[in-house]
Amino acid sequence: MxxxxxxxxxxxxxxxxxxxxxxxxxxxxxxPFCTIEPNEGMVSVPDIRLDRITTHVQTxxxxxxxxxxxxxxxIVQGASEGQGLGNKFLAHIREVDAILQVVRCFDDxxxxxxxxxxxxxxxxxxxxxxxxLADLQHFESILPKAERNARSLDKDAKKRLEVLKxxxxxxxxxxxxxxxxxxxxxxxxxxxxxxxxxxxxxxxxNVDESDLEGNGELVQKVHEAASSVHAxxxxxxxxxxxxxxxxxxxxRLEMLTDVGLREPAxxxxxxxxxxxxxxxxxxxxxxxxxRAWTVPTGATAPQAAGVIHTDFEKGFIRTEIHSVDDLEEFxxxxxxxxxxxxxxxxxxxxxxxxxxxxxLCNR
Numbered sequence: 001m002x003x004x005x006x007x008x009x010x011x012x013x014x015x016x017x018x019x020x021x022x023x024x025x026x027x028x029x030x031x032p033f034c035t036i037e038p039n040e041g042m043v044s045v046p047d048i049r050l051d052r053i054t055t056h057v058q059t060x061x062x063x064x065x066x067x068x069x070x071x072x073x074x075i076v077q078g079a080s081e082g083q084g085l086g087n088k089f090l091a092h093i094r095e096v097d098a099i100l101q102v103v104r105c106f107d108d109x110x111x112x113x114x115x116x117x118x119x120x121x122x123x124x125x126x127x128x129x130x131x132x133l134a135d136l137q138h139f140e141s142i143l144p145k146a147e148r149n150a151r152s153l154d155k156d157a158k159k160r161l162e163v164l165k166x167x168x169x170x171x172x173x174x175x176x177x178x179x180x181x182x183x184x185x186x187x188x189x190x191x192x193x194x195x196x197x198x199x200x201x202x203x204x205x206n207v208d209e210s211d212l213e214g215n216g217e218l219v220q221k222v223h224e225a226a227s228s229v230h231a232x233x234x235x236x237x238x239x240x241x242x243x244x245x246x247x248x249x250x251x252r253l254e255m256l257t258d259v260g261l262r263e264p265a266x267x268x269x270x271x272x273x274x275x276x277x278x279x280x281x282x283x284x285x286x287x288x289x290x291r292a293w294t295v296p297t298g299a300t301a302p303q304a305a306g307v308i309h310t311d312f313e314k315g316f317i318r319t320e321i322h323s324v325d326d327l328e329e330f331x332x333x334x335x336x337x338x339x340x341x342x343x344x345x346x347x348x349x350x351x352x353x354x355x356x357x358x359x360l361c362n363r
Contacts, residue, residue, distance in 0.1 A: 001277045001294075002040075002068035003202075004096035008123050011104040012206040012238040017041065017071035019241040020266055039071040045274050046267040047281060047292055049324045049354060056327050057285045065281050065292040067273055070096055090134050094194045098277045099201040100269075101127055102238075105218040106208035120218055121225045124203065128229070131196040132171050138193065139168045160189050171197065179230055202276040204269060205235045212237055212259060234272045236265040280353035283324075284308070285333075301349040305359045315362035319345050321355050333358075 007013040021041030045065040054062055072092045093099065103120035146164050149157040163186045170180045176197035177190075190198065203226045205219045214235025226233045244252050244264050256264065274280075274294075281292040282304055295304050306313025321343045322336045330336045 001097045001279060001296075002070055003098040003100050003273050003277060004070045004072045004093050005100045005102060005204075006072050006093060006127060007102035008104075008126065011102045011123065013102040014039075014071055015242050016102055016204065016206065016236065016238040017069060019238060019245040020069060020270070022245050041069050041071075043067045043069055043270055043273075045270045045281070045292070046263070047271075049281075049283070050290060050292060052324050052328060053283060053285050053290050053356065056331055057290055059285070059287060059290045061289045063289055063291040065274070065279075065294045067270060067277070069100075069273075072096075090130070090196065093131070093196055093199075097199065098273070099199050100204055100273060100276075101201060102204045102206050103222055105205045105211070105214075105216065105222065105235075118218070120205065120222050124222070124225050128176060128197070129174070132174060132176060135177065135195050135197050136168070136171050138195065139164065139171070142193070143168070163189050167195070176229055200276045200278070201229070201231045202272055203231055203233045205233055206238045207235050209237055209240055209259070211235075212240070212261060212265070232272060232276065234265070234269045236269055241266050280351070282351055282353075282355040282357050284358070285327075285356055295351055297353075299351050300347065301345055301351060301357075301359075302347050304351045304357065305361060308359070311363050312359055312361045316347060317360045317362060319349070319360065320358045321345055321349075324354055324356060327356065 005013055005017050017039065020043050043066060045067060047064055050062050050064060070092065101124065103123045104118055105120050107118055143161075143164060146157070146161045150161040163182070166182075167177055167180065167190060170177060177195050178198055178200060182190075203222055205214055205222050207214055207216065207219060211219065212235070214233075219233070219235055223233050240259065241264055244255060245266075247255060252264070256262070278297050279294050280297050281294060284291050284293065293304065293307050295307055301319045302313045302316040305316050305319065322333065322341060326336050326341050327333070330339055330341065333342070336342050
C-alpha cells in the first residue's frame with residue numbers, strides 16, 4: 001500500500017516529502033515541475049505502543065510499521081487535458097492507493113504561487129476537478145464495451161453497467177466517487193478501474209511557523225472544504241519539519257520544546273496517512289525483536305500470519321492474543337496466561353488494531 005503526495009507547484013510538497021523520508025535527493029528550486037519522475041521513500045509510523053511493549057519485553061531491536069510514499073510532480077489546471085505534463089502525472093496518481101494533497105496555508109512573497117494568490121480551497125478544487133475530469137474521460141472509453149456486454153444474458157455485466165452509470169452521473173455533478181454510497185460488491189466492481197476520485201484523500205495544510213497548531217483562518221477553510229468530500233486534515237509546517245529532520249535526536253527534542261510541540265507534526269501525519277490507507281497494526285514481541293506489522297482493517301488472523309510469512313497463512317492453526325494494556329497490567333505474557341487473559345483465536349478472527357500475537361502454524 002502506498003500514498004502519493006500531490007499538490008499544485010510551490011506549495012511545499014517536495015519539502016514535506018524530503019522531511020518525511022529524511023531525503024535530500026529531490027530538488028527544491030522555486031520552479032514548477034522540478035520533480036519530473038516520482039520519488040519514492042519509506043516512512044516509519046511512530047507508535048507509542050512499541051515503547052509500552054518494550055518496557056516489559058527485553059528485546060534486541062524494535063521495528064515500527066512503515067509506509068511507502070511517492071512524491072508526484074506538481075499538477076496544474078488543465079492536467080486532464082495534458083497541460084503541464086498532466087497525463088503523466090495523473091498516471092502516477094492512478095498507481096497509488098491514497099492521495100495526500102498538500103495545500104498552501106502561508107504567505108511568502110519569495111515563493112511564487114502558480115495561481116498568483118494563496119487560496120487553499122481553490123487549490124483543493126483545482127486538483128479535485130482534474131481528477132474528476134480524468135475519471136469522466138475514462139468512463140467515455142470503457143462504457144461502450146460495458147454496454148455491449150450488458151446486452152447479453154450476463155446478469156453480472158448488467159449490474160456492472162448500472163454501477164458504472166451511477167458513477168458517471170455522480171462525476172457529472174462534480175462529486176468525487178469517494179462520496180458516492182456504494183456497497184462492498186459495487187466497490188469491488190469498480191476497483192480495477194483505478195478511478196482517481198475514488199481514492200481516499202488526506203489534506204495536508206502547509207502552515208507558517210506562526211500557526212503550528214493550524215488554528216488560522218486558512219486552515220479552518222480547508223477543514224470545512226475537506227469535510228464535504230469525506231476527508232481529514234493535518235496541519236504541518238513543512239519548513240520547520242525539514243529543519244527538525246536534519247537534527248540529532250536530543251537537538252530535535254530541544255527544538256520541539258522551544259516551539260511548543262510534543263512531537264514532530266510528521267508523526268501525526270504518518271499516523272493519519274496510515275489510517276487513510278485503511279491500515280492497522282498488530283505486534284509480535286520476543287527476545288529478538290518487537291515489531292509492528294501492517295494489515296488492512298478487517299484482515300483475518302490467517303491473513304495477518306501471512307504478512308509475517310506466506311507459509312504461516314497456509315499452515316495457520318490458531319493465534320494467542322493479548323493487548324498492550326494486558327501487558328502493562330500483568331507485566332509479562334506468562335502472567336497474562338496465568339490470569340486467564342490470553343485469548344485463543346481461530347481462522348475466523350478479525351484482527352483488531354494493537355493485538356499482540358503469537359501464531360501457531362504447521363510449516
